[in-house]
Amino acid sequence: MISDALKASTGKVIKMENQFYVDSDHLSKEALARKHQLETDASSRTNHMEYLPGMEQIQSDIRERVMSQTEQYDYTVYTSADVSAALEHEQCSIEDFKALLSPAAGPFLEQMAQRARVETRKHFGNTVYLFTPLYIANYCENYCVYCGFNCYNHIKRMRLTMEQIEHEMKIIADSGMEEILLLTGESRGMSDVSYIGEACKLARKYFRMVGLEIYPVNTDEYRYLHECGADYVTVFQETYDSDKYETLHLAGHKRVWPYRFEAQERALMGGMRGVAFSALLGLSDFRKDALATALHAYFLQRKYPQAEISLSCPRLRPIVNNDKINPLDVHEKQLCQIICAYRIFLPFAGITVSSRESAEFRNGIIKIAATKVSAGVSTGIGDHESKYTGKESGSAEGDEQFEINDRRSFETMYQDIESEGLQPVLNDYLYV
Amino acid sequence: MDKRLEDDKLVIGGQEFHSRFILGSGKYSMKLIEAAVRDAGAEIITLAVRRANTKEQENIIDYIPRNVTLLPNTSGARDAREAVRIARLARELGCGNFVKIEIMRDTKYLLPDNYETVKATEILAKEGFIVMPYMYPDLNAARDLANAGAAAVMPLAAPIGSNKGLATKDFIQILINEIELPVIVDAGIGRPSQACEAMEMGAAAIMANTALATAGDLPLMAAAFRQAIEAGRKAYLSGLGRVLTRGASASDPLTGFLHD
Secondary structure, three states, X not given: OOOOEEEOOOOOEEEOOOOOOOOOOOOOHHHHHHHHHHHHOHHHOOOOOOOOOOOOOOOXXXXXXXHHHHHHOOHHHOOHHHHHHHHHOOOOOHHHHHHHHOHHHHHHHHHHHXXXXXXXXXXXXXXXXXXXXXXXXXXXXXXXXXXXXXXXXXXXXXXXXXXXXXXXXXXXXXXXXXXXXXXXXXXXOOOOHHHHHHHHHHHHHHOOEEEEEOOOOOHHHHHHHHHOOOOEEEEEEEOOOHHHHHHHEEEOHHHOHHHHHOHHHHHHHOOOOEEEEEEOEOOOOHHHXXXXXXXXXXXXXXXXXOOEEEEEOOEOOOEOOEXXXXXXXXXXHHHHHHHHHHHHHOOOOEXXXXXXXXXXXXXXXXXXXXXXXXXXXXXXXXOHHHHHHOOOOOOOOEOOOOOOOOOOOHHHHHHHHHHOOOEEEOOOOOOO | OOHHHOOOOEEEOOEEEOOOEEEOOOOOOHHHHHHHHHOOOOOEEEEEHHHOOOOHHHOHHHHOOOOOEEEEEOOOEOOHHHHHHHHHHHHHOOOOOEEEEOEEOOOOOOOEOXXXXXXXXXXXXXXXOEXXXXXXXXXXXXXXXXXXXXXXXXXXXXXXXXXXXXXXXXXXXXXXXXXXXXXXXXXXXXXXXXXXXXXXXXXXXXXXXXXXXXXXXXXXXXXXXHHHHHHHHHHHHHOOOOOOOOOOOOOOOOOOOOOO
């Protein structure tokens, strides 16, 4: 693992950076030239703070509230006394939460885990929820430099037909899974809202809970997708540092940072029951990103108290054509610190830990704070039959968004959770 | 069951129960249900409809013995309309006529919405359900629930899962004093002593889940709850003796100088 910072001979701390840019032989000369221009010439890129035509703008003060706290957050000022005090307080304030995310809390990891476990058991008992993602298309119109689906990455692209989607769903449902998360690449052209809506209708036939992780859409589109059977929307903000975001999302709709930020609020306005939040840890300053993620959830839940709130905690992973990508200074200890701090600050919120993490880490973290894990995961397209049954599907398969780490099947995961003395739950939800 | 309590029955919607312990929903396992029935004597078990009817790995209905009354709840409902839909679904699933109404518009504290609960109670009572509403202990709302046809009222003792005991004690006492229906204390009971205290006050029954589910020895804790509830009930029936809460008792009456 690469250390969080290297001290140069001058004593100055130099941050490690990922090398994201990869050129493909398959790109035309013009495409390559455009790609290089986007990468090297900031003036060639659009204004990432400006809404594009068709993007709904809502009146909301959430962004200002989250970002004013985040921008002021100097985690170097917190001391071990602040961390001790935060752990002693019965109610965790925003200031306490900031202390728990700071480097000063590092030596308190065990105490944080103990406290987090108490909060988790009080609010969730011994239960751990299970779900699986289903990628239905991997076309993408964006150039997000760290993502396997980005439009300049040469991968096998695919969009499943409704028949293929239903086939995949049957295989997953037969395994026993009751909750599904439908995902697409971010392409309105190749996977439009009505296509996703039809997939939701199919999913309602096979699953009790249907979540979505798609490109952000307008309120009326969320309302339509809710009517089609979806009830939970996950949007990763990737990083809450808009300047850093600009350097990572070089082209496409996804480049518009504020429209993405407001996605969860539009989803709730459109009638969705719950929303999930996340930063992709390793892209930017993880402490600030963790603070902003939790505050985003916190302020939105105060505004929409009926909303179910959950947090995901993904770290950067290698992708097809770039196996060097890694989460830099967010090691497992830092990830655990973030998750414990999330739990103590938001004891009622769901916390999801995906198959990006190892089986060992996930076995440990469900005993402390995580309440939801994925199992039987594929981030590729149309490959559940081969992955679940070992049978070749005979049809084409699309490439994966990122490499997963924990490859356990639904059955193994179910047994492993039980053997940890916890109770696997397949569904706690009713679409009404 | 102590012989002296044999004739002391809890009556809800015309149905008689010997046990005054009701297992709440939330954290389920086979072991918990076994302990609740065998060791705590539970005759009513709450069932979250949103978790029912799942596949073979965890079909909760299969866990529940036939001689136990199912109390499906409407958890997950955010308003009266959703609660009514869930209650009807429970009846379709074969859960019987009992229903516990839970309506929460707040995912943080899970506090019940009394106003919507009254509305749902009225609709469901008219449809023949035996309605047991979970409520914030407010006298006016409790009267409205009684008038709407509730078969019992279920005030919360403390926020769900907090194990804080009788945080709303004074307000629950007012309901016990004023409402003719069984007052079943729900949510927040973390220890047998707290259950005992509520029963001494005159509560008709106790609902708990987390306190059992998270105990080190489930059957032992279940038995402790049974004994605590029975002890509290006996104390209540016996008429509590003198309990001095402040000052001392003067042996010479202060008003002894009055002659006319």
